[in-house]
Amino acid sequence: MTPEREAQPRTSERDDTRTEVEKATTGLAADALWGLWQDPPTLPTKWLYDERGSRLFDEITRLPEYYPTRRETAILREHSADIVAATHAEVMVELGSGTSTKTRLLLDAFSAATPDSGRFTYVPVDVSSEMLTTTADVLSADYPGVEIVPLGADFTEPDLHLPDADGARLAVFLGGTIGNFNPEARREFYQGLAKALSPGDFFLLGTDLVKDTGRLVAAYDDKAGVTADFNRNLIEVLRTGLDARGLYADDFEHIARWNPGEHRIEMWLRARRDIDAYFEVLGRAWRLPAGAEVHTEISTKFEPDALRDELESAGLQVVTVWTDPAGDFALTLSRR
Ligand SMILES: C[S@@+](CC[C@H](N)C(=O)[O-])C[C@H]1O[C@@H](n2cnc3c(N)ncnc32)[C@H](O)[C@@H]1O
Known part of the structure; x- marks a missing residue:
């Protein structure tokens, strides 16, 4: 599964725009300071993969809707010796x-x-x-x-x-x-x-x-809701990693949609209600109105x-x- 440039900057690029305090902050705190106050808010995709997120992704690879793993496995089974x-x-x-x-x-x-x-x-x-x-x-x-x-x-x-x-x-x-x-x-x-x-x-x-768009969207919005849990786990990563108050995964809805212009599936988290959170680690409040969306991942599809x-x-x-x-x-x- 897969963020875009804006959502996954290299350190060198991000350094140009960050304040001295932000530069002194590393890891999740730095990425949250960089991304959560943007419009739309965003975070690098790698934060989806804490221990629970990695387990959930592993589960996703076995879902009936998630064809990519089975297809790639079939190619490797056929061609590993050729490689x-x-x-x-x-x-x-x-x-x-x-x-x-x-x-x-x-x-x-x-x-x-x-x-x-x-x-x-x-x-x-x-x-x-x-x-x-x-x-x-x-x-x-x-x-x-x-x-x-x-x-x-x-x-x-x-x-x-x-x-x-x-x-x-x-x-x-x-x-x-x-x-x-x-x-x-x-x-x-x-x-x-x-x-x-x-x-x-x-x-x-x-x-x-x-x-086909239907198959693509289904692969990122499965019936069992595992991809939704995987996406919402980002809120748990923020809550525990930045010691947040007033931030709960259940207050966000998983959204997966096809962007035809960019040839990509986009994953978002939409606030189900007004969010009024406070990050102890950052010493900052984070407010989102109901219906606002956080951009969490893109998964581009390619033409050979x-x-x-x-x-x-x-x-x-x-x-x-x-x-x-x-x-x-x-x-x-x-x-x-
Ligand atoms: C879509 S999963 C693919 C896992 C495996 N290669 C597969 O094909 O099933 C993406 C993997 O990349 C890791 N990952 C994501 N962002 C990363 C980053 N910036 N640097 C290193 N690993 C990253 C995740 O932890 C996860 O294991």
Whole structure:
């Protein structure tokens, strides 16, 4: 699932507009000061992924309406061996790795191709530290021949550093998470990644494709209400993280709608009543009238040709594009 540039600024960009006090504030407090008093209010999407949010997202991936995970898994099941053969990578770095469930298909294929213990390294990168640690422990037990090196980091930070390797490196970004960025943020992200990769390294990108609006909206507004809980959990993150009074998740309604001009699903939280909250940590009141909306996430859907142009403009030459039989999702392998 996926925010836009305005909702997920790099630190360097945000520094230009922040006061000295705001600059001294870090983490959730800084992002709340930056985003909650904007019109419309917003927060970077990464704050959706605390421990509970990560668990809820994992639940979302198994919902009948949420087709992207099943489609991407089908492509990986069919083509992981092709990815190994095309890249011969010795290190795989996965950005926003979550539970690394689908990644197991790649780990199986790379392990089979590099039977020498310790010759293949997997670096899962995620902001959700609990999920990252648990996943890394389980993977270390399940893949004794693979070196697992978990890295708690924000992949939107500039100067992304990838571990060195003698052979090729493969950066992996699955789940359609790239859709969380708006076009400007995507451009910066691809450029940053291209800078971090060396010539001959590879990038494997999972993208959800444009399709019927009804299916798209249903995938972000499921009948069981799990995505609604996932979205409203952001209010809990704010309440507990910033020690808020007068702020309750139940006072917000989950909204998912298709923005046809931008080719994206947008998630919002609409106030069911007047909100009159106070953040102890910020020493500030936050007021929203009933009906006002907080922007929480975007999930852009792609056209394959436009995606190719975006990657190639950043110096990432497309090698192969695989889609599932229904043409719902694409995995694009490109080379620096
Ligand atoms: C849509 S989920 C995808 C998870 C997994 N890759 C998949 O395909 O199912 C996005 C993942 O990225 C992580 N994430 C979100 N924003 C991040 C950021 N700025 N830096 C690092 N990880 C982030 C979340 O914690 C979550 O695990």
